[in-house]
Amino acid sequence: MDTRLYEASIRGDVNSLVELLQEDPLLLRRVITSFHETPLHIAVISNHVEFAKKILSIKPELASEVDLQGLCTPLHVASAGTNVEMVNVLLRANPDVCSVINGDGRLPLHLAVIKGRVEIVKLLIRTRPETVRALTNKTETILHLCARYNRLEVLKLLVPTFMQHNSSEDQVVVSINSLDDDGNTILHLAVASKQIQMIKYLLKDNLMGVEAINTINKNGYAALDILSQNLIRDLKDIEIGDLLRDAGALRAREQQLAAASTISLISNRNERYLENDNRLTKKHSALMVVASLIATMAFQAGLNPPSGVWQDHLEKPERLAGTSILADNAPRIYILFMISNTTGFLASLSVILLLISGLPLRRRFFVWLLTVIMWIAITSTASTYIIALICISAQHITSPLKVLKGLFFAWIGFMCVIVSVHILRLLSWLFRKYGIIPTRVQVRGS
Numbered sequence: 001m002d003t004r005l006y007e008a009s010i011r012g013d014v015n016s017l018v019e020l021l022q023e024d025p026l027l028l029r030r031v032i033t034s035f036h037e038t039p040l041h042i043a044v045i046s047n048h049v050e051f052a053k054k055i056l057s058i059k060p061e062l063a064s065e066v067d068l069q070g071l072c073t074p075l076h077v078a079s080a081g082t083n084v085e086m087v088n089v090l091l092r093a094n095p096d097v098c099s100v101i102n103g104d105g106r107l108p109l110h111l112a113v114i115k116g117r118v119e120i121v122k123l124l125i126r127t128r129p130e131t132v133r134a135l136t137n138k139t140e141t142i143l144h145l146c147a148r149y150n151r152l153e154v155l156k157l158l159v160p161t162f163m164q165h166n167s168s169e170d171q172v173v174v175s176i177n178s179l180d181d182d183g184n185t186i187l188h189l190a191v192a193s194k195q196i197q198m199i200k201y202l203l204k205d206n207l208m209g210v211e212a213i214n215t216i217n218k219n220g221y222a223a224l225d226i227l228s229q230n231l232i233r234d235l236k237d238i239e240i241g242d243l244l245r246d247a248g249a250l251r252a253r254e255q256q257l258a259a260a261s262t263i264s265l266i267s268n269r270n271e272r273y274l275e276n277d278n279r280l281t282k283k284h285s286a287l288m289v290v291a292s293l294i295a296t297m298a299f300q301a302g303l304n305p306p307s308g309v310w311q312d313h314l315e316k317p318e319r320l321a322g323t324s325i326l327a328d329n330a331p332r333i334y335i336l337f338m339i340s341n342t343t344g345f346l347a348s349l350s351v352i353l354l355l356i357s358g359l360p361l362r363r364r365f366f367v368w369l370l371t372v373i374m375w376i377a378i379t380s381t382a383s384t385y386i387i388a389l390i391c392i393s394a395q396h397i398t399s400p401l402k403v404l405k406g407l408f409f410a411w412i413g414f415m416c417v418i419v420s421v422h423i424l425r426l427l428s429w430l431f432r433k434y435g436i437i438p439t440r441v442q443v444r445g446s
Helices: 003-011 014-023 037-045 049-058 060-064 074-079 082-093 095-099 107-113 118-127 129-133 142-148 151-160 186-193 196-206 223-227 235-246 252-303 325-329 331-355 364-392 399-434 440-445
Strands: none
Touching: 037 049, 037 074, 037 107, 037 196, 049 060, 049 082, 049 331, 060 074, 060 082, 060 095, 074 082, 074 095, 074 107, 074 118, 074 151, 074 325, 082 118, 095 107, 095 118, 095 129, 107 118, 107 142, 118 129, 118 151, 129 151, 142 151, 142 186, 151 252, 186 252, 196 235, 223 235, 252 364, 325 331, 331 364
16 A cells, blocks of 8 residues: 555545545555555544545445455444444445454454444444344354343344344344354353343343253353352352342253153153053953953843743643743743843943944043943843842742842942942033033132
8 A cells, every 4th residue: 555545544634535546546446555454444443434435435345345364344343433424434335245254253243242332233233134143153143242242232222133033034043042152042141241230131021931041051051050150159149149040040950850850750650641551451351351241141041031941832822942931921020031131231232332442431421431331231130130030939938039139129229329429420520521610729719
């Protein structure tokens, strides 16, 4: 660079620049120099806005030129400064420079965040909104930079943007809970540097969520663990610890124990489910066996009624060989016998059909229905047995039969009580299910 041009850039002397360009119109096109910066870099560093405007009006390409070290464009330099007008001038010359990454892997926006330049941050985001989600070379979001450099005002400005979803599927998915290369959230960084006001803001209204608050980084530390790394604790540590605990924060060890406890509970629950399934399977098998036996006995009793069948034809035409003797001698008792036996036979077949039909037998209603049908089958079998004993007993044996009848009716009464209890339980369950009567929880709550 011409020494005179360099000195004019430092002074911001537009007139000298014009004179030099009159002497050599190609001066700005030969800015390759032994100096580290272009004249525009120097003008930006020196806050000479008019000088920068003049240079850009002659050679706007300088807005995207990096210094010889390859670190920064003029916009990077201006974004770290305080001159909002200078940033405006550079953006008007070339707004695409917002997306240029410097040698440290940072955009102009990143430098503005690091320096806490709120107005410049707003201007850069307004010019190129997509840059707000760009990551540094350490996979840090600009929120990480806010937390690392204690820029609370910038953080408050940016958080609402990060609470929204990305507008494009091609963008990197980042949020307020994003992690850097070390697995740290912004809360990790805020706790590490004891930024109480920022921590209060992040924990307010469950902004991050309990899951993110308890994120464990790659070193195995949750945010609460970071406090314990300080050998000497002060009042800030105590206050931060209280804030984190109130928000539901746990140490990494506590989370591991809680996870192990949850896994154990789930395992025990699964074991109980398997045990219940095994018990239910055994009950189904037992019911199938009992129902099959009852059906077999009822079938045999129906084909071989008490007193047997006629072996040959007698004088009366209705007394044919193979017909029931009991039907001729005591038709009423025979009818009772057949009703009782047929009821037991059909009830047992119904139980078998329900068990093999694939109905949801875990449902309370179907369990109740199965219980009632099985009760009918057993009661009918007992009735058939009593009637058969009466039919085949000698007429002079009356006392034992009376005792037997008494026991039978007592047993029937006992069965009726059991069935009534089941019916009442079913009705109570149905009423609670459909809100006719309040549940126990509702009664306690009222």
